[in-house]
Amino acid sequence: MEREILHVDVNNAFLSWTAVERLKKGETLDIRTIPAIIGGDEAQRKGVVLAKSSIAKQFGIQTGEPIYFARKKCPSIQIFSSNFSVYRTYSNALYQILLEYTNKIERFSIDECFMDMTGFVPKGRNLLEIAYEINKRVKEELAFTVNVGVAHNKLLAKMASDFQKPDRVHTLFEEEIPTKMWTLPVGELFMVGKKSLPKLQKMGIKTIGDLAHKEEQVMVKTFGKFGKMIWEYSNGIDNSPVCFEEEKPKGIGNSITLPYDYANLEKIEEVLMALVEQVTYRLRIHHMYAQVVNVQIKTNEFKVFSHQRKLDMPTDSTKEIGEEAKKLLKELYKGTPIRLIGVRVDNLCETEEIQLSLFAKDKDDKQKKLDDVVDGLKQKYGYEKVTRATNLQNKFKFKEE
DNA sequence: TCTGGGGTCCTAGGACCC
DNA sequence: TCTGGGGTCCTAGGACCC
Numbered sequence: 001m002e003r004e005i006l007h008v009d010v011n012n013a014f015l016s017w018t019a020v021e022r023l024k025k026g027e028t029l030d031i032r033t034i035p036a037i038i039g040g041d042e043a044q045r046k047g048v049v050l051a052k053s054s055i056a057k058q059f060g061i062q063t064g065e066p067i068y069f070a071r072k073k074c075p076s077i078q079i080f081s082s083n084f085s086v087y088r089t090y091s092n093a094l095y096q097i098l099l100e101y102t103n104k105i106e107r108f109s110i111d112e113c114f115m116d117m118t119g120f121v122p123k124g125r126n127l128l129e130i131a132y133e134i135n136k137r138v139k140e141e142l143a144f145t146v147n148v149g150v151a152h153n154k155l156l157a158k159m160a161s162d163f164q165k166p167d168r169v170h171t172l173f174e175e176e177i178p179t180k181m182w183t184l185p186v187g188e189l190f191m192v193g194k195k196s197l198p199k200l201q202k203m204g205i206k207t208i209g210d211l212a213h214k215e216e217q218v219m220v221k222t223f224g225k226f227g228k229m230i231w232e233y234s235n236g237i238d239n240s241p242v243c244f245e246e247e248k249p250k251g252i253g254n255s256i257t258l259p260y261d262y263a264n265l266e267k268i269e270e271v272l273m274a275l276v277e278q279v280t281y282r283l284r285i286h287h288m289y290a291q292v293v294n295v296q297i298k299t300n301e302f303k304v305f306s307h308q309r310k311l312d313m314p315t316d317s318t319k320e321i322g323e324e325a326k327k328l329l330k331e332l333y334k335g336t337p338i339r340l341i342g343v344r345v346d347n348l349c350e351t352e353e354i355q356l357s358l359f360a361k362d363k364d365d366k367q368k369k370l371d372d373v374v375d376g377l378k379q380k381y382g383y384e385k386v387t388r389a390t391n392l393q394n395k396f397k398f399k400e401e
Numbered sequence: 402t403c404t405g406g407g408g409t410c411c412t413a414g415g416a417c418c419c
Numbered sequence: 420t421c422t423g424g425g426g427t428c429c430t431a432g433g434a435c436c437c
Contacts, residue, residue, distance in 0.1 A: 013437095040405055040406095045404090046405055046406090047403080047404085047405090048403090048404065048405050050405080064404085064405085065403090066402075066403045066404050067403095068402060068403060068404085069403075069404090072402075108436090108437080109436080109437045110437080111437080112437075190435095191434090191435065191436080192435090193436085194435095195434060195435085196434080224411085225412090226410095249408085250409070252407095252408095253406090253407070253408075254406085254407085255405090255406065256405095257404095257406085292430095294430095302403095305431085305432090306430090306431065307431080308429090308430065308431080309429095309430085310428090310429070310430090340405090340406095344408095
């Protein structure tokens with residue numbers, strides 16, 4: 001049966017939301033109307049463009065590039081810092097509106113939703129009307145704009161919402177694929193990134209249509225599973241469901257780019273332990289245990305190395321994960337100055353699934369109680385106020401959540 | 402020029418077992 | 420002494436997304 005899918009995409013989300021928040025606070029300048037970007041702190045070496053206004057885009061400024069480049073392209077560019085708790089508020093407000101149309105909504109990211117409208121289009125109305133209504137309501141009620149893609153699967157809906165921006169509704173039904181999608185450069189296809197683009201181009205594939213008309217077997221032979229996927233995408237094939245049920249995380253990680261390159265193992269360890277505390281806190285918030293610990297470093301030359309190890313028993317203990325992380329760091333660290341350090345936990349399982357042996361449980365008890373007390377304080381007084389690495393908090397700001 | 406942080410998924414090679 | 424092949428698990432690294 002044919003499905004009815006919408007993809008709702010907030011236009012320049014971080015920048016628009018920052019603009020709306022400023023106006024709400026009484027500022028008169030709407031930063032959507034000037035050359036502006038949302039960017040990280042350059043002094044902390046986090047100076048990349050996170051979002052841009054459409055005018056900034058006209059200067060050739062790209063998301064993800066260093067702010068330094070953006071300033072070269074547009075010396076008068078105005079830079080604003082990000083605020084994720086504000087973004088979450090607006091993201092939730094959008095979600096609440098969408099919930100009035102269907103409960104089958106997949107929150108694909110903070111600023112994108114897929115909606116499965118199959119069976120939810122009221123009698124006498126059609127999917128396109130609903131899409132326009134959502135577009136209009138969001139603008140009127142929330143003061144920012146969205147693009148809405150209308151199609152019969154997620155891939156086509158997402159491609160459609162990416163057509164002309166901002167504040168537009170686009171359809172991409174099967175019969176429209178040749179005119180609306182095949183004519184686009186192949187790099188515009190979802191999942192074709194900057195590594196696979198040159199490989200495709202070398203094969204003579206310039207447009208999405210070129211890819212669609214290649215033999216499927218050639219793509220599979222050259223790119224394996226990935227080749228099959230993008231070949232299907234180029235032909236508008238995608239049977240993946242809208243995953244509307246909240247999914248448990250498969251891994252939790254935190255990393256930080258250091259304000260300068262660290263070459264002292266003890267100093268790196270201090271940061272590592274602050275990150276471990278953050279990660280295990282989030283783990284316990286989710287009521288999950290982890291069985292794999294992973295430590296990652298990036299050298300001053302931007303080379304990335306990682307080590308991971310599977311533990312005998314899953315755990316959520318700051319001490320256990322911290323000790324493993326320290327061992328992994330020692331194995332990794334060869335004395336090269338470090339630009340970034342990160343910790344991840346993987347192979348997560350629900351707390352209830354754990355069957356601790358009596359011995360292990362007994363050993364765990366003391367540490368568990370300490371973690372519980374600290375978590376309680378963090379929830380009561382805020383994460384940044386309660387941490388065993390207080391001296392780091394002046395230098396590093398960690399995202400909550 | 403100077404390059405964030407949070408994820409998911411895939412691949413390849415080695416260890417180990419039958 | 421010389422020899423197989425398949426399956427699973429583990430680790431490191433990489434591509435892609437927002």
